[in-house]
Amino acid sequence: MIPYTVNIKLAARTLTGALNLQNKTAVDWGWQGLIAQGCHSSILIIDPKTAQTIQVLERHKTNVVKVKWSRENYYHNLSSPYCLRLASGDASGKIIVWDVVSGTAHCEIQEHSKPIQDLEWLWNQDASRDLLLAVHPPNYIVLWNGDTGTKLWKKSYAENILSFSFDPFDPSNMALLTSEGIVFITDFSHSKPPGSTGKKVYIASPHASPAHTKPAPAAAPVPTGAKKALNKVKVLITNEKPTAEAVTLNDCLQLSYLPSKRNHMLLLYPREILILDLELSQTVGVVAIERSGVPFIQVIPCAQRDALYCLHENGCITLRVCRSTTAPEDSVQELVYDLRSQCDAIRVTKTVRPYRMVICPVNENNAALMVSDGRVMLWELKAHTGRAAANPSSGLSPLYSPVSFCGAPLGPNQKRIQDLSLNSMIGQTLIAGEAPPPSSNQQEVQLKFLLTGLLSGLPLPPFAIRMCPPLTTKNINHYQPLLAVGTSNGSVLVYNLTSGLLHKELSVHSCEVRGIEWVSLTSFLSFATSAPNNMGLVRNELQHVDLPTGRCFAFRGERGNDEPPIEMIKVSHLKQYLVVVFRDKPLELWDIRTGTLLREMAKNFPTVTALEWSPSHNLKSLKKKQMAAREAMARQTVSDTEQSSVESSVISLLQDAESKSEISQAISAREHFVFTDTDGQVYHITVEGNTVKDGARIPPDGSMGSIACIAWKGDTLVLGDVDGNLNFWDLKARLSRGIPTHRGWVKKIRFAPGKGNQKLLVMYTDGAEVWDTKEVQMVSSMRIGRNVNYRILDIDWCTSDKVVLASDDGCIRVLEMAMKSASYRMDEQDLTDPVWCPYLLLPRAALTLKAFLLLQPWSGTFTMDITQVDMKSVLQDPELSLLQRCLLVSRLFGDESDLQFWTVASHYLQSFAQARQLSVSKSEEAHAQSEGTHSSPQNHLDICHDILCESSYFQKFQLDRVHLQEVKRSSYEHTKKCADQLLLLGQTDRAVQLLLETSADNTSYYCDSLKACLVTTITSSGPSQSTIKLVATNMIANGKLAEGVQLLCLIDKAADACRYLQTYGEWNRAAWLAKVRLNPAESSDVLKRWAEHLCSSQVNQKSKAILVLLSLGCFYKVGEMLHSMRHFGRSALFIEAFLLNLFAHKLIEAAFLDYARLLRSLGLREGAALWASRAGSAGQQLMEELFQGEGAAPETEEK
DSSP, X not given: OOOOOOXXXXXXXXXXXXXXXXXXXXXXXXTTSOEEEEETTEEEEEETTTTEEEEEEEOOSSOXXXXXXXXXXXXXXXXXXXXXXXXXXXXXXXXXXXXXXXXEEEEEEESOSSOOOEEEEOOSOSSOSOXXXXXXXXXXXXXXXXXXXXXXXXXXXXXXXXXXXXXXXXXXXXXXXXXSSEEEESOOOSSSOOSSOOEEEBOOSTTSOOBSSOOOGGGSOOOOHHHHHHHHHHHHHHOOOOSSSOOOGGGOOEEEEOSSSTTEEEEEOSSEEEEEETTTTEEEEEEEOOTTSOOEEEEEEOSSSSEEEEEETTSOEEEEEEOOOOOSSSOOOSBOEEEEEEOOOOOOOSSOOEEEEEEOTTTSOEEEEEETTSOEEEEEEEEEESOOOOOGGGOOOOEEEOSEETTEEOOTTOOOOTTOSHHHHSOOOOOTTOOXXXXXXXXXXXXXXXXXXXXXXXXXXXXEEEEOOOOOTTTXXXXXXXXXXXXTTSEEEEEETTTTEEEEEEEOOSSOEEEEEESSSSEEEEEEEOOOOTTSOBOEEEEEEETTTOOEEETTTTOOSSBOOEEEEEEOTTSOEEEEEESSSOOEEEETTTTEEEEEOOTTSOOOSEEEEEEEESHHHHHHHHHHHHHHHHHHHHOSGGGGGSOHHHHHHHHHHHHHHHHOSSOOOEEEEXXXXXXXXXXXXXXXXXXXXXXXXXXXXXXXXXXXXXXXXXXXXXXXXXXXXXXXXXXXXTEEEEEEOOSOOEEEEEEOSSTTOOXXXXXXXXXXXXXXXXXXXXXXXXXXXXXXXXOEEEEEEEETTEEEEEETTSOEEEEETTOOOOOOOGGGOOOSSOOOOGGGSOHHHHHHHHHHHHOOTTTSSOOOOOOOHHHHHHHTOTTOOHHHHHHHHHHHHTOHXXXXXXXXXXXXHHHHHHHHHHXXXXXXXXXXXXXHHHSOGGGOOOGGGGGGSOHHHHHHHHHHHHHHHHHHOOSHHHHHHHHHHHHHHTOHHHHHHHHHTOOTTSTTHHHHHHHHHHHHHOOOOHXXXXXXXXXXXXXXXXXXXXXXXXXXXXXXXXXXXXHHHHHTTOHHHHHHHHHHHSOHHHHHHHHHHHHHHHHSTTTOOHHHHHHHHHHHTOHHHHHHHHHHTTOHHHHHHHHHHTOSTTSOHHHHHHHHHHHHHHHHHHTOHHHHHHHHHTSHHHHHHHXXXXXXXXXXXXXXXXX
């Protein structure tokens, strides 16, 4: 027997079932590592690692349509701790911001009464993390403060807005998907609403160009038969979709920016995914489904690699990865996404269909699929080394796994975590002109999906529920709070209410379960009735189920075919007898212990409308008699000599009693039940052994209608009728008192368990009430439409102060007696599996844990008391460098800003260190020069970091991109844009070719021809240069910025061009130009100016500025800035990771001292002492403070 503790106090909780159609889009996987999912008006919080529901939030009155976790890209400390914050919007337009751990609402927001279309937390500026952008139908976007609920601004648009997407690289850009097309906004800011109405784009057909002048594409002429045939051929030949059969945008399912590369967007149609390059507004890639394939529902683009997770209508999730273009000669025609892995589909029926999938944003290698029946399937992507079976026809290039761990090359005997994240499973997509990696040290990998967790909900209602017998002092050692739920398909689910998990699912019946009665703590009787035949007769099934073994047998044997339906079954208090009541047939009385029929009542027996067993019985007196008999027997055997004096009659009596007690240890006690007939007369019947006696009859009460139910406990008997009257009888005082509730038919009444607990639960068609029968007054009430929006199907007590309700929204709720649905506190819960989620800890505890995991140099070795097995061994591995440790811990904590900072920092700290070793000179200049040359090709930052990447790699990527744009261009506008880009990139020959393509009837023909001449004849002679420079300056002064910048680039004055761009506020463009055209020293000047601009108070993006400075190798400045921003933990660890003679001592001392203070405030005293000892003279003082009150200081390793 497994020992377990009994939790007598059950937490209020909700067991959820199938989803509503409106819940389809309400799911989100946060950086915090948890999934939030809307189910009717509740929100489930699911831990995907252990597949258990750890919280259910209840406050919405209507269906939840959107949920969004807040972003975690800020520095965490005691004043801004790790916390679980979630925003949810419902169908009535209400938005609630939750504190998930306590289950309470921070604030509630209401603007209009239509369903919220989209929600997103703003993540871009350092000032406030509370800003929430929402789409209120039909056409408003509103920015809210999610902490106080105040409205900051509101803006309306001409069309209905369906959803929006932010540009992950530039937060001032966003795109709205509207019913007509796409609206691009370029001036989004949190301080004021966008000024313009945005740029409208209509998509005529997947391959034609979006143009702003075109009317909606319906105006296109309908092609004739011959033309259609030609178009089909065209599809076969060129892969171009015919423009005439235009696709309007309203079947566009989704729009999102690609987080893996800048200025790319994805549009999803049921049968294809389009990748647009926004600089050209041109399709550069198509993922199409062949005719027999399964259409798409949803696609999620990844950030770490250029890959797409696609969800299909059969519930299959596929992963497509962008194909590498290796040879520069292969002119790439378009971006190709190869199918690399797919998971199993589900069986789709009318009620079971896939709704949405979500991807883990931290590691991007876990997916969760939400199914409409309430199931959540958790898939994990695994990489297997080894080659694929040689299949030359597939043409897939192999995928390689990077040989590094947490951003650093793997040590020879270093432990690593397999499949930590997507970018540690597959290497970068190669771009043209880049050498493929030497195959020796790279392993080829295959990707597979593995199902690692499954959560299933309740089946569809209706339900019949019954709680097992209550907890008593006798059964406390082996009691389990089990709830039996009978379902419409004939199975019985047994839930353990301590954990809220399914204990057993038993397939008992072949038709809908009508009722359940427990006969012990581990067995129950359940009955089901089939649909009636034309004579109104049914097949009755009454089954006895034993839980531990799962054995179930027909309790009434062969009986049950073609008889009137069973109305109810009632088990006596001592679980000895069972009454089975039929609709038009006299009742049956059974002995449960032997399974025998004691009595089938006569034909003239009255029709039963309600029945209840009496709690009184003579078991105690029988037991007393038996004990007395035993004692006497024992006495008699002792005194054999005096046997003669004992009267023979007594002896026979004792022997009789003894033999009886030997035959059956269980005595048949006398029990009673009462029932009412159709006239309201109350009958009283006594059962003892196998004798049944008719007792007194009480005439009907004139004030009551037809009696529907009876409840009896102690000296109180309560009757409820079909008109909503309750009649309370006090049997001791012989008083009765009738109370009209005016709530209609009383469906069910039940007394609460527990001695002297006289609370009564009453169920009506429109809700429920709790009454106190001692005072005869109502304690609490719930009514559909007033305080809840679901109908109650069944009702029971689960403990002496909690009720359990089954409702028609498919949920079963355990509520306090007040019957207010409430979320529970997470820390009161009993979870079966331990959950790793630092966000659930108190703020101090989470930060202590983090400091503890990051650095334990005070003990020399790393110890871990955290029960994550593979994590544990890796974190204890002495080979793990500090940078790798920082990266790993930020992944474990799902800390977005930490992860970004340490990824960039570890990359550049390593690459500059390599460069320094290689260069002879130690000066900064030399190492700045060597940056581009020495970094090996595999070690560049992923392109998703955009401007932060190495210049050489960034240039290659941009050239590759222009090449693709050139292949795809389809109009003069496109050609002009391509030529402009080529000029900026310094590809003059190619640009001239494009300029000369301009046709003679174009208005710009003359201009373009002259430009071509100019570009070819530019020589570096002084006068021509100065003229061009003058012209360029004048152009810029007169508002032609782009043209002036082009001219400056022609004469290699790109540095001036960058300066002009920055003066006119085009910071991103300037940074781009600096990366592709300038030498390291000049480019670093431009970027430093940009970093200063980012730090200014109007922009307030210091965290981005820090990343820019890291990519330039200005580590000293970074250390200073981190310290001035009070990011003490980060600054101390950063300096520690880069302890070279570059940092001034003052800064080191200040940083270490502040980190020591931080550790002291977290209670890590030894750690504080270590850092203080390294902080020079200032640290001495802290050391003295630390060790003054020896006793008072808290223990080091407090968990």
